[in-house]
Amino acid sequence: MAFRDRGIEIKTAEQIDLMRVAGRLVGETLELLRAAVRPGVTTLELDTLAEAHIRDHGGVPSFKGYSHPPFPATICASVNEEVVHGIPGDRVLVEGDVISIDCGAIVEGWHGDAAVTVPVGEVAADVTELLRVTEESLWRGMAAARLGGRVTDISHAIETYVRAQGRYGILEDYTGHGIGTEMHMSPNVPNYGRRGRGPTIVEGLALAVEPMVTLGSKHTDLLEDEWTVVTVDRSLAAHFEHTFTVTDRGAWVLTAVDGGEKRLRELGVPFGGR
Template sequence: MMFDRGIEIKTPAQIQTMRAAGLVVGETLELLRSAAVAGVTTGDLDALAHDHIRSRGATSNFLGYHGFTGVICTSVNDEVVHGIPGSRVLRDGDIISIDCGAIVDGWHGDAATTVAIGEVPDEVLELMRVTEESMWRGIAAARLGGRVSDISHAIETTIDAAGDYGIVEGYTGHGIGSEMHQAPDVHNYGKPRRGPKLVKGLALAVEPMVTLGGANTRTLADDWTVVTTDGSWAAHYENTFTLTDTGAWVLTALDGGKARLAELGVPYGGD
């Protein structure tokens, strides 16, 4: 069903199918976290993701999307998003942001994580921590009857309170459901209580992208890979979630987000 401003509202059964897709994504990212070590190529990770998604009876929503050639995005160091997997070898001291999606029975899941390869500087580990924390704080700020920008404001506030970081503005979170990218956009900054209302059946992918330097980016000649213009390193985290009568349900987290939401004092809305 379409809601205000072309926003898709899912039935409970459709949300359950999105949960199935989300579990495939969550499992795949867990597999890739363990496999992302020095000496492995980004193409190796892509092959692992491809095999796991297929083994679970799902399909990739990245492969072939506007001509994209991988089932995951692999963005290393100063690459923010949309890195194409291939022959690049991961080295000790790198970080890699892995974005993954899957489709089950026509319904989508989408999530991302950033992984440290071996020993990385403390400031990079802190960048990763802050970025992930801002994602969870954004989800925790969502309430039925609230507004999409409540999420945005919580993300920005968390990042700004943690230090001098760049919040990438040209790329956003998004609605998700029968398509991977739908209305509404979920910005990573902004004032609260603005934008579409948060209602049952709305599913959103929340994905802050944060840098150690400035917020400006450019796209490489491959027309996909987005890098920081100042060469600063970036982190990227993402989860797909929805709201139920009892609270938030993170469809791409293996535990539904129950543990992290409890830490933040937020009611859990999953089964």
């Protein structure tokens, strides 16, 4: 393993393969949770399901006990105006809610990190569109990454796509990040900005890309629990995330169950998975 550009961790091919194991577990856990979301379910029930699945498949939850104050759960469960880092509890999901589920797992010392936003039953048309725009911007961001390019090529692609779709708020205070032997590492991956800036994208660099988009303001508040981030205007928010890398063959989405092959090919991007 080598470290370049102010502490950025560059993995070998074998280490990226280990990250794929952790990433696939995260992707499978999120698919399980997506199927479990329905009116009447509590966020704690989703958390319990996630922890059991991760541990039963040889993983350890990345989030549980993380940072200070220690995060108390396996997933972040952020409902409606909660953008990120919501703490699971006795809140009951109701028809028309949206829930952003962020999940991380460690397998053999390597991390995977991904997130989805899921509608609870039927939701309003503008909310459905918010989810579509946010998820599509994630894929457009990853599709913009090339070996020899720069990290903000991803940022620029995300912002350009979201801005073209309408009047949305793009969070600036929270970003994507490098990932590997730790969950949060250098470099930061903003969701806005000019292309051609930041560290060079090289083989062995793994990034967690995570656009956070709202129906209103980009500004946020932190609640008294010191974790939950909410929109200042209480507008609804969406959050999608994947861990990915770029090989000499193309992009590889480590937390997508299929490695991202189908969606990348639809975007005209070579698939770089093994």
